[in-house]
Amino acid sequence: MSDLSHLAPDLERGLAAMGLELPARARDDLLAYLALLARWNRSYNLTAVREPAQMLVRHLFDSLAVLPHVPGHRIADVGAGPGLPGLVLALARPDLAVLSIDSNGKMARFQREAIRVLGLGERCRVEQARVEAVDGGGGFDTVTSRAFASLPDFVAASRHLLAPGGRWLALKGRRPDDEIAALPDGVWVEAVLPLHVPDLAEQRHAIIMAGPSTETAA
Numbered sequence: 001m002s003d004l005s006h007l008a009p010d011l012e013r014g015l016a017a018m019g020l021e022l023p024a025r026a027r028d029d030l031l032a033y034l035a036l037l038a039r040w041n042r043s044y045n046l047t048a049v050r051e052p053a054q055m056l057v058r059h060l061f062d063s064l065a066v067l068p069h070v071p072g073h074r075i076a077d078v079g080a081g082p083g084l085p086g087l088v089l090a091l092a093r094p095d096l097a098v099l100s101i102d103s104n105g106k107m108a109r110f111q112r113e114a115i116r117v118l119g120l121g122e123r124c125r126v127e128q129a130r131v132e133a134v135d136g137g138g139g140f141d142t143v144t145s146r147a148f149a150s151l152p153d154f155v156a157a158s159r160h161l162l163a164p165g166g167r168w169l170a171l172k173g174r175r176p177d178d179e180i181a182a183l184p185d186g187v188w189v190e191a192v193l194p195l196h197v198p199d200l201a202e203q204r205h206a207i208i209m210a211g212p213s214t215e216t217a218a
């Protein structure tokens with residue numbers, strides 16, 4: 001794996017700007033994940049962001065910005081691509097267990113390799129399938145997605161994954177008021193949180209949503 005240790009000071013600065021304190025092991029693992037992503041990306045085109053320094057901001061910082069807002073411990077990441085944000089969150093927080101779902105074979109293969117290389121096998125698993133067909137057992141505290149679908153389509157496709165008391169957590173760019181207005185009856189927005197993503201000019205938002213089946217244990 002190529003060495004991205006020269007990005008360690010930038011990672012450190014970004015974590016400090018977001019007010020995140022991570023164990024040293026997590027810092028090393030995040031850079032190792034990034035190195036693996038950069039290496040696979042040269043052959044398999046997993047992301048349009050090609051420069052590791054840009055990946056640090058657009059993928060790692062953007063995923064980590066929601067870390068303080070993740071409810072519970074069991075996470076399903078829908079349309080995770082190369083593991084964003086789910087695997088990044090799992091690397092940052094050892095108490096999280098992640099089911100990472102993507103229908104694309106090369107994305108799933110990359111994620112499985114990242115899980116193997118980074119020793120996440122006890123807490124993370126990959127399902128290569130359309131989310132609509134995944135039997136999650138209704139057991140996830142958080143169902144998250146980034147760059148997957150509109151909010152109405154996201155909640156419609158993943159409702160069956162939520163545990164009682166669970167929440168959807170979507171990462172968005174601009175505040176998606178049009179999508180919020182189109183949410184189905186019985187699904188409501190609990191919070192729209194502006195996120196601080198260091199070195200990113202664009203304003204990002206975390207949208208936290210709940211619904212009738214998610215009320216009981218809240």
Ligand SMILES: C[S@@+](CC[C@H](N)C(=O)[O-])C[C@H]1O[C@@H](n2cnc3c(N)ncnc32)[C@H](O)[C@@H]1O
Pocket residue numbers: 078079080081082083084085101102103104107129130131132145146147148157
């Ligand atoms: C734009 S990418 C975003 C990837 C990643 N979340 C990120 O932020 O970089 C959307 C991903 O959703 C996956 N996808 C699209 N429809 C899906 C579905 N119904 N079920 C599971 N995955 C799906 C695609 O294969 C693709 O990898």
